[in-house]
Amino acid sequence: xxxxxxxxxxxxxxxxxxxxxxxxxxxxxxxxxxxxxxxxxxxxxxxxxxxxxxxxxxxxxxxxxxxxxxxxxxxxxxxxxxxxxxxxxxxxxxxxxxxxxxxxxx
Numbered sequence: 001x002x003x004x005x006x007x008x009x010x011x012x013x014x015x016x017x018x019x020x021x022x023x024x025x026x027x028x029x030x031x032x033x034x035x036x037x038x039x040x041x042x043x044x045x046x047x048x049x050x051x052x053x054x055x056x057x058x059x060x061x062x063x064x065x066x067x068x069x070x071x072x073x074x075x076x077x078x079x080x081x082x083x084x085x086x087x088x089x090x091x092x093x094x095x096x097x098x099x100x101x102x103x104x105x106x
Contacts, residue, residue, distance in 0.1 A: 015089040
């Protein structure tokens with residue numbers, strides 16, 4: 001996969017912020033997000049728990065994590081090996097556009 005331009009991705013999808021982190025929850029890069037290190041760490045924990053759940057259910061490998069709340073959406077997708085992209089938006093209707101854009105860059 002080519003180098004991901006977070007700023008362009010934010011502009012094209014209309015999300016509020018983005019970050020890239022590894023499976024251990026270490027922040028690699030972020031834009032427009034306060035407490036990005038904490039978000040990356042918590043994202044790493046969530047991914048570990050979800051991976052174990054998916055394995056126990058024998059559903060294969062997890063590809064995405066989507067948390068929808070009453071005031072927004074937290075979307076995580078695996079990029080390569082041990083890197084994950086998280087997008088945060090206050091507008092959950094952006095989910096379709098997020099999927100469309102990420103299919104184009106995968």
